[in-house]
Amino acid sequence: xxxxxxxxxxxPVLPLxxxxxxxxxxxxxxxxxxxxxxxxxxxxxxxxxxxxxLSVKEGNIHVAHYFDFIxxxxxxxxxxxQVDQLTTVFLLIITGVGFLIHVYSTAYMHDxxxxxxxKYFAYLNLFVFSMLLLVMGANYVIMFMGWEGVxxxxxxxxxxxxxxxxxxSAAKKAFVMNRIGDFxxxxxxxxxxxxxxxxxxNHVFNVVAVAKTNPLTTFDITGITLLLFVGxxxxxxxxxxxxWLPDAMAGPTPVSALxxxxxxxxxxxxxxxxxxxLYTMAPVSQCVVAIIGLATAIFAATIxxxxxxxxxxxxxxxxxxxxxMFLGLGVGAYTGAVFHVMTHAFFKALLFxxxxxxxxxxxxxQDLRNMGGLKKYMSITHITFLLACLAIAGxxxxxxxxxxxxxxxxxxxxxxxxxxxxxAGAIMTAFYMFRLYAMTFLGKFRGTTEQQHHxxxxxxxxxxxxxxxxxxxxxxxxxxxxxxxxxxxxxxxxFLSPVFAQSNAIxxxxxxxHSTEYVLMGTSVVLALIALLYAWNRFSKYQxxxxxxxxxxxxxxxxxYVDELYDAIIVKPLMSVAKYLNNVFxxxxxxxxxxxxxxxxxxxxxxxxLLQSGQVGAYILMMVLGILAFFIIQLFI
Amino acid sequence: MEIKWYIGLAVAxxxxxxxxxxxxxxxxxxxxxxxxxxxAVNLLLVAxxxxxxxxxxxxxxxxxxxxxxxxxxxIMVVAAAEVSVGLAIIVLLYRNTRSVDVNFLNRLKN
Numbered sequence: 001x002x003x004x005x006x007x008x009x010x011x012p013v014l015p016l017x018x019x020x021x022x023x024x025x026x027x028x029x030x031x032x033x034x035x036x037x038x039x040x041x042x043x044x045x046x047x048x049x050x051x052x053x054l055s056v057k058e059g060n061i062h063v064a065h066y067f068d069f070i071x072x073x074x075x076x077x078x079x080x081x082q083v084d085q086l087t088t089v090f091l092l093i094i095t096g097v098g099f100l101i102h103v104y105s106t107a108y109m110h111d112x113x114x115x116x117x118x119k120y121f122a123y124l125n126l127f128v129f130s131m132l133l134l135v136m137g138a139n140y141v142i143m144f145m146g147w148e149g150v151x152x153x154x155x156x157x158x159x160x161x162x163x164x165x166x167x168x169s170a171a172k173k174a175f176v177m178n179r180i181g182d183f184x185x186x187x188x189x190x191x192x193x194x195x196x197x198x199x200x201x202n203h204v205f206n207v208v209a210v211a212k213t214n215p216l217t218t219f220d221i222t223g224i225t226l227l228l229f230v231g232x233x234x235x236x237x238x239x240x241x242x243x244w245l246p247d248a249m250a251g252p253t254p255v256s257a258l259x260x261x262x263x264x265x266x267x268x269x270x271x272x273x274x275x276x277x278l279y280t281m282a283p284v285s286q287c288v289v290a291i292i293g294l295a296t297a298i299f300a301a302t303i304x305x306x307x308x309x310x311x312x313x314x315x316x317x318x319x320x321x322x323x324x325m326f327l328g329l330g331v332g333a334y335t336g337a338v339f340h341v342m343t344h345a346f347f348k349a350l351l352f353x354x355x356x357x358x359x360x361x362x363x364x365x366q367d368l369r370n371m372g373g374l375k376k377y378m379s380i381t382h383i384t385f386l387l388a389c390l391a392i393a394g395x396x397x398x399x400x401x402x403x404x405x406x407x408x409x410x411x412x413x414x415x416x417x418x419x420x421x422x423x424a425g426a427i428m429t430a431f432y433m434f435r436l437y438a439m440t441f442l443g444k445f446r447g448t449t450e451q452q453h454h455x456x457x458x459x460x461x462x463x464x465x466x467x468x469x470x471x472x473x474x475x476x477x478x479x480x481x482x483x484x485x486x487x488x489x490x491x492x493x494x495f496l497s498p499v500f501a502q503s504n505a506i507x508x509x510x511x512x513x514h515s516t517e518y519v520l521m522g523t524s525v526v527l528a529l530i531a532l533l534y535a536w537n538r539f540s541k542y543q544x545x546x547x548x549x550x551x552x553x554x555x556x557x558x559x560x561y562v563d564e565l566y567d568a569i570i571v572k573p574l575m576s577v578a579k580y581l582n583n584v585f586x587x588x589x590x591x592x593x594x595x596x597x598x599x600x601x602x603x604x605x606x607x608x609x610l611l612q613s614g615q616v617g618a619y620i621l622m623m624v625l626g627i628l629a630f631f632i633i634q635l636f637i
Numbered sequence: 638m639e640i641k642w643y644i645g646l647a648v649a650x651x652x653x654x655x656x657x658x659x660x661x662x663x664x665x666x667x668x669x670x671x672x673x674x675x676x677a678v679n680l681l682l683v684a685x686x687x688x689x690x691x692x693x694x695x696x697x698x699x700x701x702x703x704x705x706x707x708x709x710x711x712i713m714v715v716a717a718a719e720v721s722v723g724l725a726i727i728v729l730l731y732r733n734t735r736s737v738d739v740n741f742l743n744r745l746k747n
Contacts, residue, residue, distance in 0.1 A: 615739075616739045620658055624655060624658075
């Protein structure tokens with residue numbers, strides 16, 4: 001089956017074709033056509049990815065060179081695709097979950113008129129194309145192209161309903177914060193080129209792994225990895241560049257599911273997992289990654305405790321779970337982090353799609369305080385949502401348990417403090433997720449009668465993806481069963497081991513005994529279960545009150561006032577600098593200069609015009625003077 | 638006679654001609670001054686030619702003596718042609734503006 005690698009270029013190209021067709025002909029395609037083209041291309045990519053996966057499982061990896069992209073002096077950057085185990089995992093996630101979300105979107109966006117509908121699918125396909133480029137690139141430059149592309153599509157899709165100014169601001173915010181991260185990424189790439197002379201993964205990693213050939217000092221590696229992490233901070237919403245993600249909920253819900261849950265935000269994790277050897281050689285950076293990841297996990301979890309918008313809770317939950325993934329990367333549990341990416345894609349996409357289904361049924365209402373008791377109106381959504389909540393809370397035997405536990409165990413082996421804070425975050429996760437669940441589906445309906453009449457289960461195109469994702473959330477963890485339960489059960493680790501082999505050869509193994517691991521698992525599960533039950537109990541009896549939040553609750557509800565802080569520290573000074581530059585420099589300086597030149601020319605020409613008096617005598621005089629001057633110059637100079 | 642007298646006379650005539658061209662208003666007088674300048678130049682050329690003839694007997698190229706004198710004839714022919722054209726223009730100018738005053742020419746700009 002190794003000839004399937006000849007078709008590997010089709011995987012990103014098909015969605016690109018979908019983008020071009022839906023984009024150029026958006027005024028002419030009907031809604032069904034647009035939906036079919038959009039979803040069909042992603043489905044085709046998914047099928048090819050499956051074949052690629054089967055081939056890679058047998059041990060074939062492949063680097064395909066297409067053409068020379070940049071070829072200057074000694075710097076050669078080719079347009080290469082690399083297909084190995086890590087890529088395959090991400091390919092399956094992106095195309096699989098992406099396909100389900102495309103199908104969901106055909107029903108969710110059916111109220112739009114045909115050309116906006118086609119535009120939406122065009123953007124979605126462009127996004128899938130960029131994301132595939134990102135994971136399939138064989139060097140940092142191709143990855144960066146995909147990196148930029150997903151940032152752009154995020155902007156386009158968040159601001160999809162562009163007639164609303166608030167949504168546009170949210171889109172701009174996302175793009176600008178992404179850009180700040182991109183700057184760090186670019187600096188890291190330049191540094192790599194400067195020191196090693198190449199950005200190709202195989203070249204860089206092989207050169208760095210062997211101490212003899214390694215031209216990078218520890219300072220270099222730490223610097224490069226920290227700058228790469230700045231890029232990941234922007235793309236994957238870590239502190240301090242995370243505030244764009246909750247605001248990004250302004251976009252349509254399937255967009256939030258695809259971009260901000262399953263794929264774009266995981267680009268940072270992919271990048272660090274891919275560069276694992278660089279990070280293993282820079283323990284300082286690993287420490288930074290772990291601490292920022294953990295801090296983000298806790299911080300976002302605290303904010304989610306008090307949010308009242310269904311999508312905002314899920315957004316902060318995403319930021320928090322991403323923090324867990326970075327924690328995993330920071331303590332060296334690369335497989336655990338990638339595993340969590342996979343399970344998170346399943347249950348988070350499911351949660352967002354379920355939320356979309358709820359919002360759809362509630363005629364656009366997103367406030368939790370106006371929902372309640374929906375379980376008797378929307379049973380499929382209810383059951384799938386419950387399964388997803390159980391998965392994210394880390395209850396065995398759902399998928400979230402296995403991946404989160406692997407990360408926490410690795411954190412414990414680095415430092416029990418990391419584990420402790422991580423468990424605190426897990427408890428909060430269980431709490432706010434079940435608060436969300438109970439306020440939405442249990443208790444009595446708190447909305448208007450108008451909304452109550454409209455409540456209904458969503459159509460098949462919405463519920464079938466929900467069911468598929470629910471099944472995956474349940475069984476998805478079973479490919480990563482840890483040693484304590486079943487010897488050799490961690491299929492994913494086996495599969496991914498060639499990718500992380502260089503790192504694993506260098507790190508010293510901290511093995512924790514089976515009994516310790518049982519205790520750790522048990523503690524975290526029991527504590528999370530207690531939080532879950534408490535939240536279930538308390539919020540199923542939730543009554544809407546007009547009481548304002550006070551004290552810590554108010555701070556949490558206002559997101560620790562971080563946005564206001566950024567506004568005061570960064571936005572206002574920048575705006576005032578911009579105003580100054582505009583008024584003084586631009587209007588008086590540059591405009592003055594340009595207008596001044598015009599005025600000077602005007603004045604000069606008026607004076608020179610006077611020479612043309614029409615008097616012959618004056619002309620002859622000038623001729624004579626000229627000849628005289630000429631002679632004098634000739635004779636005396 | 639020494640050459641310096643001839644040069645002095647020619648320069649004096651030339652300067653008179655220039656000043657006349659610049660100062661006088663009557664177009665015909667201006668033409669006369671132009672002729673004066675041309676004749677001054679002719680005088681200078683002939684004087685130099687004679688100087689070379691007397692001081693350099695038996696030179697390599699005997700025709701050098703008569704080159705300047707032939708040039709004078711050229712100048713005279715050109716002057717004649719130019720005067721005829723110029724006078725024709727003055728006649729037309731007179732017909733249009735009824736005067737030969739050069740300063741009136743700026744009426745042509747309207």
